[in-house]
Amino acid sequence: MKENTSPIYYADATPLLLAVDCIIFGFDRDSLKLLLFQRKVAPFQDEWSLIGSFVKQEESVLKAAERVLKTHTGLTNVFMEELGSYGEVERDPGARVISIAHYALMRLAEEYKQIDQTYKAQWFEFDQLPDLILDHHQMVQDALEKLRRKTRYRPIGFELLPEKFTIPQLRMLYEVIYQRPLDRRNFRKKILSMKILEKLEEKDKTSSRKGAFLYRFNPEKYQEMVKRGVDFVI
Amino acid sequence: MKENTSPIYYADATPLLLAVDCIIFGFDRDSLKLLLFQRKVAPFQDEWSLIGSFVKQEESVLKAAERVLKTHTGLTNVFMEELGSYGEVERDPGARVISIAHYALMRLAEEYKQIDQTYKAQWFEFDQLPDLILDHHQMVQDALEKLRRKTRYRPIGFELLPEKFTIPQLRMLYEVIYQRPLDRRNFRKKILSMKILEKLEEKDKTSSRKGAFLYRFNPEKYQEMVKRGVDFVI
DNA sequence: CCAAAAGTGTTATCGCTACACCCATGA
DNA sequence: TCATGGGTGTAGCGATAACACTTTTGG
Structure with a gap:
């Protein structure tokens, strides 16, 4: 045809x-x-x-x-x-x-x-x-x-990270992309306040003795956030 | 060649x-x-x-x-x-x-x-x-x-207006594009606070008895604003 | 026990939103 | 004089930025 x-x-x-x-x-x-x-x-x-x-x-x-x-x-x-x-x-x-x-x-x-x-x-x-x-x-x-x-406005940064990542890793990614330091505490608060990440029980200990909790991006939760009319901004 | x-x-x-x-x-x-x-x-x-x-x-x-x-x-x-x-x-x-x-x-x-x-x-x-x-x-x-x-993020709306326009006209444009009403007073404050418009002496009286002052977009002022690190957002 | 990174809380400030009132003018 | 749209000021709230301290743990 x-x-x-x-x-x-x-x-x-x-x-x-x-x-x-x-x-x-x-x-x-x-x-x-x-x-x-x-x-x-x-x-x-x-x-x-x-x-x-x-x-x-x-x-x-x-x-x-x-x-x-x-x-x-x-x-x-x-x-x-x-x-x-x-x-x-x-x-x-x-x-x-x-x-x-x-x-x-x-x-x-x-x-x-x-x-x-x-x-x-x-x-x-x-x-x-x-x-x-x-x-x-x-x-x-x-x-x-x-x-x-x-x-900055879309949750695509996660595509550059492994499926499981720590908050400091995520922050480092944004620091590299934007070429400027971001406040550790404010970054964590902001990203967690969106409730689009799942906290896992595992820790990543490759970069500190204490270890940092691993998280996973949850696309469904992101969709919910969008429906609530909340903007993704970093 | x-x-x-x-x-x-x-x-x-x-x-x-x-x-x-x-x-x-x-x-x-x-x-x-x-x-x-x-x-x-x-x-x-x-x-x-x-x-x-x-x-x-x-x-x-x-x-x-x-x-x-x-x-x-x-x-x-x-x-x-x-x-x-x-x-x-x-x-x-x-x-x-x-x-x-x-x-x-x-x-x-x-x-x-x-x-x-x-x-x-x-x-x-x-x-x-x-x-x-x-x-x-x-x-x-x-x-x-x-x-x-x-x-929303770039000063391109002016391209749709005549060279000289009033603030209410500009606001109307954004209302039509976004399909939602914008507060008259807040809109005026925001756009004027960027200092990218030149106020003219003339008034446009086609839509009110009092008449509204005409303004002109000034690309040089916009460039200055960008250099100051201020974002254009409406 | 200490270095080094992870994690948490508080305060001040800025910007945005929501509002009410006065002004100028032609009919 | 009044209806109509233009122009200005302010108080409250929420988000962001700046910042200091505690926790964990391997060496």
């Missing part, structure tokens, strides 16, 4: 190359990281790049981004959202290519650190990025800005 | 049709409006649609959106921003087309109301829109949501 390539309509329009690129954020204890790859195709072969691919005839733009993520990291079910399009005529000397950038947030647990080996990718400290091809550096800057704005 | 269509690279990628569509908001005294057109090409010829066009080989995506706006309204220098991409495979039965939607805000002064005659377009009350083709209704909904969020 597929007739979407019918040549009857739009015959005078010029087809263009459309790509997706993914800005992949990770977080490790006290630093924000970015996953980069060495480009496999010319031009700019072997230079550092975001992962990307052309959008195929038979897949949606979002599906293309998800395919790219899966192909290069082996992961699915990762938080991902559209960042925006990059459509300057001369942005890619290889051809006229429009790219729709997406940013993704992923937990950087031990198993995922091995992405390096399997997929020939590398996690970079955010403040020690190598030169990137094309306008990828701009994409990264734009993604960071969006991340800063978005984490 | 243009070599961006060199066939050497990316030979295996499939080109696709890429379009831009514009969601054009207007504001008239006490109602939000949307500019729509009757589509000139098949499929769906003569049905109501957002304005749009295919992106050409030699123009950026943004330029394409600006061209569309100019072609159909005669206007340039209109506030416009990317909304996002619409990239489902089956979204357009005419062909596989990805659209990058943009929303625009324009002053709806007397001269622009004549857009109707000149360009065969029509302003619709926002709550009385006709059926729209494809996923254009979804685009409009998404644009409205973005407008609501954005006007």
